[in-house]
Amino acid sequence: MNNLRVNSERLWDSLMEMGRIGATAGGGVGRLALTDLDRQARDLFVRWCEQAGCVVRVDRMGNIFARRQGSDDTRPPVMTGSHLDTQPLGGKFDGIYGVLAGLEIVRTLNDAGVRTLAPIDVVNWTDEEGVRFGSGTLASAVFSGLCEPDDALTRTDLDGNTFGTELERIGYAGNVAANGHPVAAFIEAHIEQGPILEAKGKTIGVVLGAQGQRCFRVTVDGEEGHAGTLPMEKRRDALVGAARMIDALNRLAFEHKPHPVITVGALQVRPNSRNTIPGRAVFSIDSRHPDNAVLATLAERMSQACDEIAGNADLALKFEQISHRATVAFDDGCISAIRDTASRLGIAHMDIYSGAGHDACNLARYTPTGMIFVPCEKGISHNEKEKALPQDLAAGCDVLLHVMLERAGIS
Amino acid sequence: MNNLRVNSERLWDSLMEMGRIGATAGGGVGRLALTDLDRQARDLFVRWCEQAGCVVRVDRMGNIFARRQGSDDTRPPVMTGSHLDTQPLGGKFDGIYGVLAGLEIVRTLNDAGVRTLAPIDVVNWTDEEGVRFGSGTLASAVFSGLCEPDDALTRTDLDGNTFGTELERIGYAGNVAANGHPVAAFIEAHIEQGPILEAKGKTIGVVLGAQGQRCFRVTVDGEEGHAGTLPMEKRRDALVGAARMIDALNRLAFEHKPHPVITVGALQVRPNSRNTIPGRAVFSIDSRHPDNAVLATLAERMSQACDEIAGNADLALKFEQISHRATVAFDDGCISAIRDTASRLGIAHMDIYSGAGHDACNLARYTPTGMIFVPCEKGISHNEKEKALPQDLAAGCDVLLHVMLERAGIS
DSSP, X not given: OTTOOOOHHHHHHHHHHHTTTTBOTTSSBOOOTTXXXXXXXXXXXXXXHHHTTOEEEEBTXXXXXXXXXXSOTTSOXXXXXXXXXXXXXXXXSTTHHHHHHHHHHHHHXXXXXXXXXSOEEEEEOSOSSXXXXXXXXXXXXXXXXXXXXXXXHTOBOTTSOBHHHHHHHTTOOOSBOSSOXXXXXXXXXXXXXXXXXXXXXXXXXXXXXXXXXXXXXXXXXXXXXXXXTSOGGGOOOHHHHHHXXXXXXXXXXXXXXXXXXXXXXXXXXXXXXXXXXXXEEEEEEEEEESOHHHHHHHHHHHHHHHHHHHHHXXXXXXXXXXXXXXXXXXXXXXHHHHHHHHHHTTOOEEEEEESSOOHHHHHTTTSOEEEEEEOOGGGOOSSTTOOXXXXXXXXXXXXXXXXXXXXXXXX | OTTOOOOHHHHHHHHHHHTTTTBOTTSSBOOOTTSHHHHHXXXXXXXXXXXXXXXXXXXXXXXXXXXXXXXXXXXXXXXXXXXXXXOTTBOSSTTHHHHHHHHHHHHHHHHHTOOBSSOEEEEEOSOSSXXXXXXXXXXXXXXXXXXXHHHHHTOBOTTSOBHHHHHHHTTOOOSBOSSOOOOSEXXXXXXXXXXXXXXXXXXXXXXXXXXXXXXXXXXEEOBOEETTTSOGGGOBOHHHHXXXXXXXXXXXXXXXXXXXXXXXXXXXXXXXXXXXXXXXXXXXXXXXXXXXXXXXXXXXXXXXXXXXXXXXXXXXXXXXXXXXXXXXXXXXXXXXHHHHHHHHTTOOEEEEEESSOOHHHHHTTTSOEEEEEEOOGGGOOSSTTOXXXXXXXXXXXXXXXXXXXXXXXXX
C-alpha cells in the first residue's frame, strides 16, 4: 500500500480542463463565486465525481460533498477539498488543486481497488475568495458553526444581488442542512501562495497554522469641487488624503520585525471624474501577522496614522474594522501525520505557517484539521501568472492520499 | 431701454424646475450628457423656447439652437447659451444658468415688445462636462471648426456606447450641419465656480480669458499577488506607487507662485479586490495655469516626479498627455461691452480669468466672444451643494441682456 501513487498526468489534465472555464486572456482564470462560470465549474466537478462512483450532496450554502463510501459507513468521513471559485484575475491552482487532488485520490483508490473503512468526502466550499460578497470562507464558516446561514445568505454584491438568490440562480442552493455533519478529520491540499518553499527547495509544507487577520474599511470624506477653479489651498481632496494614508500604511508594515503584511487592495473614488476634486474615497485594509498581539497594536497604529493625515488635511475619517480572525493552530495529530508521511515517502518537507486564510482555518475549530502546501512559482498567486509544477502537485497529492488512508483505515 | 430688466423670479423658478430633472438626494443634479435625463432636460428647454416663439433647430452634434427672429434676418445672430448636462454629482447652476439666462432674455424682450435687428440664438451645447466620453466641450469644438464631427461621434463611454448612437437614442441627432453657421458674437453667462468674486464682494466678473489646461493619463503597472502571503519586500504594488504619485503631484502644485491647480479626479485599481495586491492603477491628471510656459514646465516636472517614484518601487509607468488647451483670450470688444454695461447698470464688477474650460473658449476661436461670471457660494461647484443667489443671477442676466441688445441692435 506504501507504494500506491496518484496519477500525476490525470491530476494535471483535470486541472487544465477545469482552468478552461473562465479562462482569461492573460492565461489565468476569472471565475467569481456564484456566477454562471462557477456553475459550469461545479457541474464539471459533480459529473467527474459521479463518474468516479461518488454520491454527491449539496448543502444550503452550496457546499458540494462527494462521498466515496467506506466499508463501515457508520464512521464519520475523512474529508478533503478546497474551492473552485477564483479571484477576478486569478490562477488555475489556488483552491482548485485542493478539490481536484481529492478527486484524484478517489480515482486512484478506485483504480487500485482499495476500500477504506470510513467514507471519504471530497468537498468544494462555496465562495472561498469573498470577492463578490465582501468576506471569504463564509460557507465553510457556516458548516463549522462559526456563522449563521442567514448572515451569509443575505449578504449582497455591488449590484444588490444576495448570496442566497445567486446560489438559487445557479442551481446550487441544496437541501442538506448547512450546519455540518460529523467529520473525522479535514486535510486540505493547497499551493503555498508564497515564496518560501521554492526558496528553501522543499516540496511539501507541513502547515502548523495560519496567521491572524484584521480587515478594515476606511472612508475619507472631503468636499467635491471644480478642478479648474478651486484654489489648491481651499481644497479638501479626499483622494489626496487617501493617497497619503495608503503610503503611510505601507511604510508602517516595514517598521515591525518580522514584517506584518498590510495591503490596500480596493479603492473607490467618488465621483471619480477627471475634472472634479474627489469628495470621498473608500478603501480596504487587509493586515495579517502570526502574533495576535502585534496585530492588535498594528490596528491602533494604522488608525492613528490615518487620523493624523485626515486631521492635517481637514478631512473626515471613518476607520471601521470589518473582520477579525485570530491566529489558527492546526491539530497536532494531523500535523504529525503529514510530516511523517512526507518523510516516509522521501519527499523534502518543512514546517510552515500559512499567510492566507483558508477554509481549513474554519474547519480547525470544528474537527481535527491539517494542511499540505506545495510550492508555486515565485510565490505568485491571486494572479493570472500563478504556476505550479506537475510533479510538485502530484507529490502533495501522494502525501494527502496516504494521510487520508491512515485516517480512514483500510478494510 | 436702459431701464429694461429681466424677471428675476421667473429666471429662478426656471432654474429650480430644470433642477428637478436628475435631482440627487444631496440637493444637487446628476444629469450626464446623452442620458434619458439629458433628454428630459432638452425636451423641457425646447418646449419653453417654442412657447416663447423661438424656432428650434438641432445640429448633428445635438447642439440645440433656439432663434428669436430679428427684423433683419440676413444678419448673423448674436448668440448666448451654455449647457444643460452636469457632473455625476453636480449642481443646479453650472451651465444651466447660461442656457436659461438666454431664455430669460427672450422672454424679457417678448414682454417688453422689443424687436432686435439681428436675430438672437440661445444655444444648449451638447456634453460640455465630458464625463461619459472622456473629453468636454466637444460639440462646441465641432461647431467652431476645431474638431471633426466623426472624431467626436465615434467616442465611446465605459459601456462601449458611442456618442453618436447615444445621441440618436435620445432623439437629438439633428439634421443641421455640425460645422457652424455665421455668428456675430457669442456671450456666455456662467457662475464663477471659484471663490474670487465672493471674496472681493463683486457681483460681475468680466472674464478676460481662460487658463490653459493639460490633461494626462497615468498608468502604473506592478504585479498582482496574494495579500496574505507575499512578503512586503517582494511586492510591486501599483496602488502604493500611484498613491505616492498623487501625493507628490499635489505637493508640486504648491511649489509654484501663483499656484497652478493640479487634480487627480479619477482613479481605477485593478483588480480592486481586498485580498489581492493591486497589479495596475490608472489615474487622470488635470493641470491648469494662466501661463502656457508654466504649464509646459509643470508637465515635465510631473512626469519626472512619477518616473522617480515608479523607478524606486520597481513599477512600470506610462505617462500620456491626452489633451492640451492653450490659454484663451476673449475679444476686446466683448470684454469692453460687458465691463461698460456693468458700470452703466451700477453693478460692482471686476476683471477675472476663468479657471474652468467653457464652450466659450472654443467659440473664441470662431467669433468675437465674451463671458460674464456671477458669484457662487464659497466657490463650490461640481458639487451637489453648488449655490448662487437669485439677485446675483438676475444681475448677470441684466448685463447679458444689454450686451446682447447692443450687439444685435434695436429696430
